[in-house]
Amino acid sequence: MNGEWLAPAMFVVALVLIFTGYPxxxxxxxxxxxxxxxxxxxGAFAWPLLFAMPERIFGIMSNYVLLAxxxxxxxxxxxxxxxxxxxLLRTIGMLxxxxxxxxxxxxxxxxxxxxxxxxxxxxxxxxxxxxxxPVMLRYGYAKPLAAGVITASxxxxxxxxxxxxxxxxxxxxxxxxxSLFVGSFVPGVMLALLYGAFVILVAIVRPHLAPPLPxxxxxxxxxxxxxxxxxxxxxxLALILVVLGSIFAGIATPTEAGAxxxxxxxxxxxxxxxxSWTAMRQAAQETTKLTAMVMVLLVGSTYFSLxxxxxxxxxxxxxxxxxLPGGTLGFLLVSNLVIFLLGFFIDFFEIAFIILPxxxxxxRALGIEGEEMVWFGVxxxxxxxxxxxxxxxxxxxxxxxxxxxxxxxTTDLYRGVIPFIVIQLIGLTLICLFPGLVSGVSFGTGR
Numbered sequence: 009m010n011g012e013w014l015a016p017a018m019f020v021v022a023l024v025l026i027f028t029g030y031p032x033x034x035x036x037x038x039x040x041x042x043x044x045x046x047x048x049x050x051g052a053f054a055w056p057l058l059f060a061m062p063e064r065i066f067g068i069m070s071n072y073v074l075l076a077x078x079x080x081x082x083x084x085x086x087x088x089x090x091x092x093x094x095x096l097l098r099t100i101g102m103l104x105x106x107x108x109x110x111x112x113x114x115x116x117x118x119x120x121x122x123x124x125x126x127x128x129x130x131x132x133x134x135x136x137x138x139x140x141x142p143v144m145l146r147y148g149y150a151k152p153l154a155a156g157v158i159t160a161s162x163x164x165x166x167x168x169x170x171x172x173x174x175x176x177x178x179x180x181x182x183x184x185x186x187s188l189f190v191g192s193f194v195p196g197v198m199l200a201l202l203y204g205a206f207v208i209l210v211a212i213v214r215p216h217l218a219p220p221l222p223x224x225x226x227x228x229x230x231x232x233x234x235x236x237x238x239x240x241x242x243x244x245l246a247l248i249l250v251v252l253g254s255i256f257a258g259i260a261t262p263t264e265a266g267a268x269x270x271x272x273x274x275x276x277x278x279x280x281x282x283x284s285w286t287a288m289r290q291a292a293q294e295t296t297k298l299t300a301m302v303m304v305l306l307v308g309s310t311y312f313s314l315x316x317x318x319x320x321x322x323x324x325x326x327x328x329x330x331x332l333p334g335g336t337l338g339f340l341l342v343s344n345l346v347i348f349l350l351g352f353f354i355d356f357f358e359i360a361f362i363i364l365p366x367x368x369x370x371x372r373a374l375g376i377e378g379e380e381m382v383w384f385g386v387x388x389x390x391x392x393x394x395x396x397x398x399x400x401x402x403x404x405x406x407x408x409x410x411x412x413x414x415x416x417x418t419t420d421l422y423r424g425v426i427p428f429i430v431i432q433l434i435g436l437t438l439i440c441l442f443p444g445l446v447s448g449v450s451f452g453t454g455r
Contacts, residue, residue, distance in 0.1 A: 012320075012324075014043060014046065014047055014050070014052055014053075014319045015316060015319040015320060015321030015324050016321075016324065017043075018039060018040075018043040018312075018315070018316060018319065018321065019316070019321065021039050021042075021043075022035055022036055022039040022312065022362075025038070025039060026354060026358070032305060032308070032354065032358045032362075033301075033304045033305045033307070033308035033309075034308065035308075036305075036308035036309050036311065036312040036361075036362070037307070037308040037311050037312065039312060040308075040311040040312040040314070040315040040316070041311075043315055043319065044058065044315045044318070047315070047318065047319055052319055053315065053318045053319055054318060057314060057315075057318045058314070060314060061310070061311060061314060064310050064314065065307055065310070068303065068306050068307060068310065069303075071179065072261075072263055073175065073178065073179045073185055073262070073263065074175070074176075074179055074302070074306075075263045075266075076170075076175045076185065076262045076263040076265075076266040077172055077175055077176070077298075077299055077302055078295050078296075078298075078299040079263065079266030079267050079269060079270045080170050080171075080172050080175065080266045080269065080270075081172060081294065081295045081298050081299065082270045082273070082291055082292070082295040083251075083266065083269040083270045083272070083273040084165075084273075085290070085291040085294045085295060086270070086273040086274055086276075086277055086287070086288075086291045087122075087244070087273050087276065087277075088135055089277065089282070089287040089290060089291055090273075090276060090277035090280050090282040090283070090287065091280075091282060092243075092244060092276065092280075094135070094139050095240045096118045096121060096122070096240055096241070096244070097114065097115070097118050097135075097136060097139045097140050098139070099236050099237055099240040099241075100114040100117055100118055100237070100240075100241075101114040101140065101143065101221070102221070102236075103237055104117075105220060105221030106220055106221065107211075107220055108211035108212075108215050108218050108219060108220050109207045109208060109210060109211030109218035110220055110221060111140065111143065111144050111147070111149065111218075111221060112144070112149070112153065112154070112157045112207040112210075112211075112218055113204055113207050113208070114140075115136055115140050115144075115157050115158055115161050116157060116161045116200060116203045116204045116207060117200075117204075118136065118161070119132060119136060119158075119160075119161025119162055119164050119200070120161070120164050120168060120196075120197070120200040121241075121244060121245075121248075122135070122136075122164075122165065123164035123165040123166075123167075123168035123171070123196070124168050124169070124170070124248045124252065132161070132162040132163075132164070132165050133158065133159060133162030133163070133404050133407040133408055134162075134407050134408075134410070134411055136158050136161065136162055137158050137162075137407070137408045137411040137412060138411045140154075140158060141154055141155070141158055141408075141411070141412060141413070141416070142413060145413065145415070145416070147219060147221060147222065148216075148219045149217065149218055149219070150217040150218070151415075151416055151417070151420040151424070152420050152421075152423040152424035153207075153210060153217050153218060153424060154424070155408060155412070155416065155420050155421045155424035155425070156423075156424030156425045156426075156427060156428050157203070157207065157424075157428075158408060159397055159402075159404040159405060159407075159408050159421070159424070159425055159428070160203055160397060160404075160425065160428035160431075160432075161200075161203060162404055162407070162408075163393050163396045163397060163404050164196060164199065164200055164393075166356070166389055166392055166393035166396065167192050167195060167196040167199060167386075167389050167390055167393050168192065168193070168196035168197070168200070169188075169189035169190075169192055169193060169196070169252060169255075170189060170251055170252065170255070170262065170265070170266065170269070171189075171192070171389070173356050173360075173389055173392060174188045174189060174192060174385070174389060175262065176302070176356075176357060176360045176361075177360055177364070177385045177388060177389060178385065180360050180361070180364040180365065180368070181364065181368060181381055181384070181385045182368070182381070183381050183382050183385060185255075185261075185262040185263075186255050186256070186258075186261070186262055187382050188382055188385050188386065188389075189252070189255055189256070189262065190255075190256055191382045191383065191385070191386045191446040192386045192389060192446070193252075194445055194446070195386055195390060195435065195439055195445055195446060198435060198438070198445065199390075199393075199431070199432065199435045202431045202434065202435060203428065203431060206427060206428070206431060243276050243279070244276070247269060247272045247273065247276065250265075250268060250269070250272060251265045251266070251268060251269040251272070252265075254268065274288075301357070302357055305357055305358065305361055306361055309361035309362060309365070312362070313365050322366070322369060325366045325369075325370065326369045326370045326373055329342065329343075329366075329367070329370035330370050330373050330374055335374065336374045336375070336376070339370060339371070339374055340387075340440065343367050343371075343388075344387070344391050344436070346363065347359060347363060347388060347391045347392060347395070348391055348394060348395050348398075349395075350363065350395070351391070351392055351394070351395020351396065351398065351402075352395060352398055352402070356392045356396075359392065364388070371384060380443075382446065383439070383443045383446045386439060386446045387436065387439050387440060390432065390435060390436045390439055391436055393432060394429060394432040394433060394436060397425045397428060397429050397432065398425070398429055399421075399422040399425065402425065404425075405421050405422070405425065408421060409421060
């Protein structure tokens with residue numbers, strides 16, 4: 009019996025199960041189990057290949073790179089529990105408050121700072137939504153603008169290191185995490201600057217949408233305000249310098265820097281007198297849940313990948329992607345489109361574990377190696393960030409919807425993110441056209 013149809017059918021069945029809402033890890037594992045049995049019965053799958061599964065699971069559990077995930081998640085969660093984001097938003101909001109659009113600029117600035125300090129998107133969006141959204145609405149900000157600024161700034165944790173997304177991407181792409189961190193730094197800062205430029209433009213063209221903070225609310229003298237800003241900003245900046253500086257300087261691996269960041273976040277909570285057993289327990293629980301989800305998902309995707317390759321699915325996908333019209337350019341367009349569309353429905357972990365193992369062999373067959381693979385990873389991270397905002401299923405929208413006040417309509421969220429989606433697409437296009445924007449990459453991709 010000819011088994012050429014099994015690999016495409018396996019891929020389609022897995023996607024159907026995922027889109028029906030069934031847990032992704034079980035969708036992948038169950039599909040792999042079903043098609044391994046079908047393959048064995050039809051003679052298309054060599055059952056001794058399954059003996060490789062225990063060794064692959066052991067490889068997952070001993071993967072030193074993935075150890076960085078719980079460290080960075082714990083660091084971000086602990087900083088959230090000690091209300092660092094709240095202090096930053098209030099203080100920076102008072103600093104920028106006298107100018108039109110000042111509160112929105114403060115959100116962008118704090119979003120970038122939290123991204124560099126935590127790397128966790130959900131925590132940033134929820135924290136800024138709970139703290140800054142009521143204040144912006146109270147002082148006359150347009151609802152779409154307020155919602156768009158918060159969701160877009162919160163997703164900067166996808167692209168600005170140390171990002172959990174980049175850790176997972178580095179593992180799947182087979183590139184050093186440090187290289188991906190270095191490569192994504194300039195694109196992440198560029199995106200934050202583009203957000204700020206848009207806010208300033210709105211404040212100039214349509215000033216009634218972004219009014220300044222009333223004088224009565226700016227109750228600190230300039231010297232006291234400056235002192236407050238320094239006291240609030242210096243601790244997280246010191247933590248960022250220690251974590252990212254040690255990675256960029258080659259002193260520590262990302263995993264070691266993540267461990268240092270987790271300890272540093274705990275020390276900051278203690279210095280602010282906000283460290284408690286409740287905060288420690290909540291941070292540990294959130295870290296355990298997310299890490300366990302990643303591990304289970306990775307085991308399911310590994311089983312799926314093993315069976316899919318056993319059915320020659322990797323050859324089918326590679327042939328399909330390397331023979332697209334336009335060569336490498338066609339491959340990049342199709343890859344970005346697929347990732348963008350899947351980002352509407354499934355999480356970035358799932359995209360990384362399902363799609364990237366299929367794209368990487370084709371990318372290497374087309375000559376994307378070394379520094380170019382780092383650029384490819386940054387491009388994917390930027391694309392995933394765009395999909396986080398895109399209605400109707402963008403995850404950042406759901407995060408903000410959960411903490412938004414009743415007067416904030418879902419349509420306000422959708423309208424608010426559209427300009428920022430356009431900005432992110434511009435950023436993605438700039439990375440594609442000018443690969444040198446990816447720090448540490450010196451090639452020219454004129455494919």
